[in-house]
Amino acid sequence: MAIITYRDALNQALREEMQRDARVFLMGEEVGVYQGAYKVSKGLLQEFGEMRVVDTPITELGFAGVGVGAAMVGLRPIIEFMTWNFALLALDQVVNAAAKLLYMSGGQFNIPMVFRGPNGAALQLGAQHSQAWESWLAHIPGLKVVAPGTPYDAKGLLKAAIRDDNPVCVLEGEMLYNNKGEVPDGEYIVPLGVADLKRKGEHATIVTWGKQVLVAMAAADQMAKDGITIDVVDLRSIRPLDERAIIDSVKKTNRCIVLEEGWYFAGVGAQITDLVQRECFDDLDSPVLRVTQADAPMPYAKGLEKAAKADLPKTIAAVRRALYLD
């Protein structure tokens, strides 16, 4: 087991899959000569050349569509968005093309491609650079959506995404790239649609994914000091959703808190709440609670930004409320 960063874990996944399959290529802004805006693609241009590590103009709609076209005729593109915020310009290709071509063509054209890049807020980047898009993307039949929270999951999920024959959106975290964690030396895959119970507990379940896994783990650590133990269900994949993992945990703890980075209204947490009330109605000892970003664009000012985010104090407060401790 090596201890490596989330960034290097993604880099290993890209390198290994490009070595394995000549149809796989990486395309996006600054992925080549610049070595990646966040250095995720470091060294790949040197190893694979400019036909397989392709720097693009700033033309998100255009190069997302180039990926779709290449996938239609048998290549396996990885399209990097410098951030998912910029992918809004490309959503016609993601939603109207990548997600629907298999269906509209009656099964003739599957689109084996990956859209990836950092998602969600970093620090004081303001409203246009601080957005979490998973509920938008997961809303679309035809797309798969994953959000790894650890280096191990980042590598394993990205490899699975590249090998999948459907379009997969990989939501990384700008604040996660420097985080370190254990990654096995040999080949492994984290299958899409399989959650991971990151922490075992008895008193409440926190369902979360991506960067918020770290917040949930911190909450579990802190509350354990008071004798409160928490199941942390890391979904890893938002679509397909591992419903069984959520249901099993909530049936055990009888309390559910959904922690997500994005906005409250029509967030992924609303979907999970729907599942839990349907499948665990008789098991619940308290209402399902949701911890989300404030329902406002992300402000710049430090204090306001902190107040907007779904952070540790809010998560602990929600767990305590679910346990009727406050």
Added chain:
Amino acid sequence: MAKRTSPAKSPPKPAASAPAPDAERTLHLSLLRSMLLQRRFEERCAEAYAIGRIGGFCHLYIGQEAVSTGTLSHLRPDDYMITTYRDHGQALARGLTPRSVMAELFGRVDGCAGGKGGSMHMFDKATGFLGGHGIVGGHLPIATGVGFAIKYRGGDQVICCFFGEAAVNNGAFHESLNMAALWKLPVIFIIENNRYGMGTSVERASAINDIYQRAGSYDMHRGVVDGQDVLAVRAAIDEAVTRARTEQSPTLLEMRTYRFMGHSMSDAVSGTYRSKAELDEYLKRDPIALLRAHMEERGTLTAQVMQELDTELKAIVQDAWDFAEASPEPPLEALMEHVYVDTTSDTISTAGGWS
């Protein structure tokens, strides 16, 4: 230096190697046949729409057949094409069977997309028909990606990408032309300038009227073509295809054409945004009548042959109608099929693939 392909206007220049008389007659007859099939087919589509056999949006191609036939008759079977929602004629010109196109229009299981696509979304993998696409401009980046894949694999195929003149005002057009020129991709962008984006004329939508000149911004080869003259279309496509195959360079061709029907079935043929007088003027340049006159002038077509051809094609279209009507509707299980595939690169394909 500005790149301009020589405008191939009517009458067309003789091709570098002019076909022998018999070969010429065979070629012209096949072009006539292709255009007339589209015409007769779509006349029946209008009828089918009126009685509810075809639903949703339905955009007819009548009047523009020289563009599809002139272009697609020149492609190899392993080339690709992609187009807009006005796609029935192009599907037929590319070689999809009238049966599979009509069944798709009727929403039946034997349609070229199993009844899931409909009028706007014809697909056929076997002939490299990469779809009818419903968002104006949305398929231009996809075409560019197919061009990228051809270059990636080191092939000499081309992709022809059809779109209306209204799409040139859309960002996807500019992003695609820029990348295709920057990376030298074998993409032939074909503007079907039928003068109206729905009801808005090109003069009311574009700051320049010679819209093929927009390729100048991307240092791309370009030309303007009489889109009613199937031979002129072929000559222009010949040049562009050669350039794409040998130099992997893209081309933008503006085919000036006209739709004889409304934008869609709900749109009057004339009277709101275009006059009856204008329509009548363009009807004089019916692409089928032009080729027919050209052949008669050269003594390669008689009224009897024309009549026989027409009778045969009407029977083929009737057969397509009967076939579509007899084809079952998709079973309800089809609703949730093809949302995802459950395969990975490990299960359906061999790793590696190209050296």
